[in-house]
Amino acid sequence: MPVARPETSDSRIIAHVDMDCFYVQVEQRKQPHLRGQPTAVVQYNSWKGGGLIAVGYEARKDGVKRSMRGDEAKKVCPQIQLVQVPVARGKADLTIYRNAGSEVVSILARKGRCERASIDEVYLDLTEAAEAMLKETPLESLESIDEEVLKSHVLGLSVNGNDEKEIVREWLTRRDADHRDKLLACGAIIVAELRMQVLRETEFTCSAGIAHNKMLAKLASGMNKPAQQTIVTLASVKGLLEPLPIKKMKQLGGKLGSSLQTDLGVDTVGDLLQFSVEKLQDLYGSNTGTWLWNVARGISGDEVEGRLLPKSHGSGKTFPGVRALKTVAAVEKWLKELCEELSERLQLDLETNKRVAHTLTLHAHAYKSTDTDSHKKFPSKSCPLRYGAGKILEDSVNLFQAGLCEFLGSYMNSADGGWGITNLSVTASKIVAVPSGTCSITKYFHGQDRFHASLEPSDEKFAPEDDNLSTSMTESRSASHQTEIGGEQPQITHDTSSFDQYETTCKDEASANCSTSKHHEPQPRLPEKERNTNDGKRSYEQKRKAPKEKGTSSILRFLQPSSCSSSNQEAKCLSSGVQEAFGMESESLTESQNKRRTDSWRYNVDDIDQSVVEELPPELQEEVRTWLRPQKQVKANTEKRGSSIAHYFSPNKNEHTNPKKS
DNA sequence: ACGGTTTATACT
DNA sequence: TAGTATAAA
The missing domain is CATH 3.40.1170.60 (MutS, DNA mismatch repair protein, domain I)
Structure with missing residues (x-):
């Protein structure tokens, strides 16, 4: 798990922002x-x-x-x-919390590379912003420094509690400070500003750590909560880590940390210092070993990823004790609930972020009552993901049954087999951005008769729901190369490609809204009007004026329940507005949909005539050929059910066809 | 088998 | 690869 990364460029400015409860x-x-x-x-x-x-x-x-x-x-x-x-x-x-988290991310992403680390945590790489700031305004010439910055905790600075803020001011503006500490000071100023912005626009407080790498920033963000920030100066690192219980370090809270304690007698990070790299590598492997050696010294080269959206979506539930599911029917009932939730979230992701997931995985925990050794491992199973709640359910049920057979062993298939499921979950992963690209191949599927006819949809009719699915799958392949370049920056403005039009006409206005919006906002779309007109404006003024009066710009001010009484009402309106905006029709499976939930459009690869390809415009020929190449994989997948074009575009193939980041 | 539900990542 | 294991919030 922990992987050692070389410390690349030194003196990055990294912040970890952590929402308070x-x-x-x-x-x-x-x-x-x-x-x-x-x-x-x-x-x-x-x-x-x-x-x-x-x-x-x-x-x-x-x-x-x-x-x-x-x-x-x-x-x-x-x-x-x-x-x-x-x-x-x-x-x-958890929808409302996810959406709230996205509100925060969209604000924090304004100042530098931003990584959504969890529903309520974010890493920021502020190196460039800090350097730019330092360049144009030497800190020692700074005359007004916001209260919020002055309230920063500077590790290693006098704990003498008297005139804390003046001491901090002094530290921030020290002429002879190390360059790297000056950059940290700039980072702290930026982070304080961001946190105030978060508070103004969302009413949420957060805490932050500012340091030279992710590990230290994360450590610091938790040191002074709530609504405060902590700076890890160069000089403080050693003293900070030395007495720190080893388990406090990220990644060492579990078995590895325990092993260090019980096997090596390492209780604090400082204790680790006595071990040579070789020794650690010897004990834990070369990756983990060097990683540990670095940890002890406060070295961590992990980059801030620059990802605003989650990499997977999952829906799961536990069924503890007597509530364990004991029949396939019960499992199917709950799988239906889980799959519907998952499908809804996938649909939303597709509409608002233009992303599609490619893999469906089913996890379960189960026991066999025959074994007194109750808990066995239920194998997880995965398959290509097909959109639509009905299909996801169908596939999930299949995955479950496959897993159950394995779990139960050769036979014991009988009625009262005596098993129980204590946990079920379905997960969609391998999510990639579908390009809104100009080079959309979609129109050739929808617009051009020859091509369309030759490809022969494998089955009769297709549910509308499915239709747009295959569309996106198809497209996703095609444009992968051109898009993938900047990583998946999800919120790229999308032009009105044929894909967009198609989707827009098929879907509700929520999606229409979103395709036309020029905001580069992550996942949940806030009701902009509400935010800006009601709340945004109010808090904006509040903040504008606040810094002028002494001591009022503090984040703590916002925490006083009494002081925001005027805003309470509006806050209420706002949040109900938010809820409304997110209320989405759930795609329920009607009887008829279930009946003919035959596969959407499938193009049997073997049926694709090579001559067809030649009729395509040259720039598309190349593309299509690359899809058709790996016949081997297809064969493997074909036995169970016809292969679909979508299956060709298995994500791993991307890596070959895509010029990764050059 | 109970803090439950999500996410992420490395290893094989 | 798919599947497992670990970790964290």
Whole structure:
């Protein structure tokens, strides 16, 4: 898992931004009366009051912990407000939190390369921005520095609590500071500004760490919460790491960390320093070994990825204890729920980000009651992903049955086999941007009769739902090369290609809206009007004026429940507006759809006449030929069901046809 | 088998 | 590759 990367360019400026008890903040924005009250978000289990998945800071003061059940929390803190995670299709639905996370990402992505690390965490590479700032404004000449910056925690600076801010100001503006510390100071200024922007535009507070690499930035972001930022100076690194319990380091919280403790007696990061690279490589392999050696010294070359969107979508549920699923029928029922959720999210991703997923994977946990050794591993299975809830369900059921057979072994297939499923999940991965490219091959499939006819859709009719699917699959291949260059920068403006038109006419206005929007915003599309006219404007003014008055620009100011009373109402409107905007029709499987959910369009590769290719415009010929080349793979896949063109474009093939980043 | 549900990544 | 394992939030 940990992989050693050479420290490339030195003196990068990296920030890690971490939302404070994020789910709680989301709920407090939705229900402003909860602000200032001890609150926690629970996942409704009806067992002991549900499990807490986020705890607000007021409740933490009262001793409420994340590992508690709702009932225990009530005991410790009787006034606690427990908010349930929304439920849809019989399972927890995290949509509102995902969308809120995307709001934040779209703001943080403004200043530099941005990596969405989780639903509520982001890494930023601010190197260029910091260098630019330092170049044009020498820090020592800075006269006004925002309060929020002055409240930064500078590691290694006097803990003498008296005039903290003046000391920080002094540090920030020190003429003889190391160049790298000056860059950090610039980073801190930028991050403070970004955090204030996040607060203004989303009402969420966050904490941040500013350092020279991801590892240290991440470490620092958690050191002063909530709503504060921490700078890891060069000089502080050694003292910071030395006494740090080894398990606090990212990647060492699990078995590897335990091994270091029990096998090597390494309890702190400092303890690691005594081991030579060779020794560590010897013990843990060359990658992990050098990685560990670097960790001990605060060295980490991991790059900020520049990815605003998730790489996979999954939907899953556990069925603990007696609730374990014991019949295939029960499994199918729940697979249907999971697949519908997944399909909806895939559809949304396609519409708003123009991306398609290529692989479907089913995971399960199961037990056999015959084995007292209850928990066996249920094999995960995957297959090419076909769009449409019905197809995803069909494929998932097949994957499950394949897995079940393996799980149960040769036979034991009988009625009361005595097995149970305790966890089920479906995941869509290998998501690639479908080019909105100018060189769209789609029109040849839809527009040109000859080509269309020769390709012969394998089956009779196709559900409309499926249709647009194959369209996108097809297109995705074609344009892969041209797009892939900048990585998948999802929010590229899309022109109105034939694909876009097609999709737009087929889909609801939400998508139409999105294709015409020029905003480069990640996933969920905020209701722009609402945001800008209602909320955006208000907070904008608030902020503009705030910095003038002394001490008011602080982020803490926004935290006071009383001070934002005027905004509460608007906040409420806003959030319901958000919800509305995201309410999407769920694609339910009608009876008829299920009946003829035969495969959409399939083009049997073997049926494609070479002469057809020659009739294409030259620039497309090349493209198509590359698709047709790897016949071998196809054969393998063909036995079960006809191969589709989509199958040719298995993602790995991209790597050959795509000029990766040059 | 219970903090549950997601995501990511490396290894094989 | 697909499948497994580990880690984190």
